[in-house]
Amino acid sequence: MASEAPSPRRGTPPRSATFLRLENRLRRQVGQAISDYSMIGAGDRILVAVSGGKDSYTLLTLLRQLQSRAPLDFEIRAVHLDQKQPGFPTGVIRRFLEEEAIPHDIITQDTYGVVARVIPEGRNRCGLCSRLRRGALYRWAREAGYNVLALGHHQDDILETFLLNLFHGGRLAAMPPKLLSDDGQIVVIRPLAYCAESDIARYARASHFPVVPCKVCGSQDRLERTILKQLLADWRRDHPERVASIGAALGRIVPSHLLDRDQWDFGRLRAPTLPTSGAGPATSR
Numbered sequence: 001m002a003s004e005a006p007s008p009r010r011g012t013p014p015r016s017a018t019f020l021r022l023e024n025r026l027r028r029q030v031g032q033a034i035s036d037y038s039m040i041g042a043g044d045r046i047l048v049a050v051s052g053g054k055d056s057y058t059l060l061t062l063l064r065q066l067q068s069r070a071p072l073d074f075e076i077r078a079v080h081l082d083q084k085q086p087g088f089p090t091g092v093i094r095r096f097l098e099e100e101a102i103p104h105d106i107i108t109q110d111t112y113g114v115v116a117r118v119i120p121e122g123r124n125r126c127g128l129c130s131r132l133r134r135g136a137l138y139r140w141a142r143e144a145g146y147n148v149l150a151l152g153h154h155q156d157d158i159l160e161t162f163l164l165n166l167f168h169g170g171r172l173a174a175m176p177p178k179l180l181s182d183d184g185q186i187v188v189i190r191p192l193a194y195c196a197e198s199d200i201a202r203y204a205r206a207s208h209f210p211v212v213p214c215k216v217c218g219s220q221d222r223l224e225r226t227i228l229k230q231l232l233a234d235w236r237r238d239h240p241e242r243v244a245s246i247g248a249a250l251g252r253i254v255p256s257h258l259l260d261r262d263q264w265d266f267g268r269l270r271a272p273t274l275p276t277s278g279a280g281p282a283t284s285r
Contacts, residue, residue, distance in 0.1 A: 019206045023062075026203055029194040030062045037178045039148075039189040042072040046148040046189075047141050050078045050104070052093045052212030054204035055152030059192055060102070061207065063150065077146065078104035081136050083129075085112040092210045105144070109136045126225070141186050153190045156197040159246055160228045168224065172258070174250055194247075198236060 015023075034040055048063060050056045060078055067076055078097055082090045090106065097104040111132035119125045141149050153175055162174035177193040180186070192200065204211060235242045255263040 015206075019203075022199060022203055022206070026058065026195055026199055027062050027065055030059075030191045031066055033177060033191050033193045034066070034189075037189075037193075039178055039187075039191060040070075040072075040074055042074065044074040044148045045146040046074060046076050046150055047079050047137070047144070047146045048076060048150045049137055049152070050080045050093060050097070051152070052080070052089075052210075053152065054200055054209060054211050055154055055192060055197075057096075057207070057209040057211070058195075058200050058203055059150060059152040063191065064102070076103075078102050079137065079140060080104065080106050081111075081133055081140075082106055082108040083112040083133065084108065084110040089212055092212055096210050105140070107136065107140050111136065138181055138183075138186055147185070148187050148189060150189050150191060152192055154192040154195045154197050154200055155247055156229065156232055158190075158193060158250070159232055159243065160225050162246070162250060163228050163231075164224060172260075196236065198233070 040046065046063070048056070048060045050060055060076075063076055067074065080090065080093050080097075082088070094104075094106055109132075111129060114132060115125045115129050119128060137149055141147075158175045158177075162172075165171050165173045175190060175193075177190050179188050181188065232243060258264070
């Protein structure tokens with residue numbers, strides 16, 4: 001079994017009761033998602049992708065805490081992909097991992113150069129950047145012998161993706177909490193699937209994580225995802241039950257009440273043919 005949960009970093013203030021309640025809630029939500037979707041099994045070797053953002057720091061920290069309490073053994077190792085983005089302070093992430101004594105690797109691939117060459121500045125670069133980054137992480141996981149890749153997508157990411165697909169993609173789809181890579185060698189998990197981004201942001205600030213903002217996309221406020229992010233934030237503030245209902249709906253699909261003929265065989269629905277006597281329906285006199 002792994003050692004006890006890591007203590008707070010040197011120089012951080014004592015953790016308040018409010019912080020502990022927040023941490024307990026997030027850890028409980030992560031544990032529930034892991035259980036609901038069977039994300040981790042005995043003997044799994046898990047790579048946690050650490051980008052330098054609040055989400056990946058939170059994921060790594062909570063997974064390590066759960067590892068120390070879990071009834072089964074599994075391995076956790078952090079990996080950071082240096083995308084050769086000019087001026088990106090990779091050393092900040094390296095120091096954090098070293099200070100926390102977290103086993104880790106820093107790998108390098110110039111995905112930034114590819115994105116900058118293919119997509120002009122000011123256009124949406126997120127999709128291509130994400131695909132290239134994922135491909136590099138898959139390759140590293142296979143070469144290093146890790147069978148699980150943990151990503152820091154949270155509930156808001158999942159809901160934004162669902163709304164993007166609904167409004168612009170013409171399909172009902174979101175980010176799955178667990179999936180198998182196309183080659184069948186890597187399981188991708190998203191343990192923060194039940195966690196709200198606002199809670200993660202509060203936790204990251206209180207934990208004094210050395211957050212490094214991603215500037216590959218710049219400050220593209222025109223991006224549709226930015227609009228949806230604000231929409232969800234407004235709903236969480238004014239109508240929190242609405243966000244909870246959408247999240248619950250993604251796990252309660254009723255194919256017979258949608259219009260997808262591949263998911264439901266409407267052609268087989270037939271009412272029985274009733275025998276007739278030839279006399280027609282009875283009428284009253």
